[in-house]
Amino acid sequence: MTYFVPLLARNEAMNRWLAENPLVMAAIFGVLGVVLLVIGALNFMTGRATGKWGSQHSGGTALFLAAIRVVGGIVCIGVALYSLARAMFS
Secondary structure, three states, X not given: OOOOOOXXXXXXXXXXXXXXXXXXXXXXXXXHHHXXXXXXXXXXXXXXXXXXXXXXXXXXXXXXXXXXXXHHHHHHHHHHHHHHHHHHHO
């Protein structure tokens, strides 16, 4: 039994291809994780963050957004490492 969660529910061929090629998932989540970590670290250092629609935040709100981005980056890096291990040991 595979524990693959379909990412594109209406496209079975794409889901099957992603399940057969875990290095693609590792690359996607690795790049996303690095970008989130860098942006979160910059937000922590400057104390300012930009919101989803371009609004500027400072103070506690900026630190909260930075923490969310760093945690999201760590989770994405974890998924990338899992996909990489799955590709190497399968």
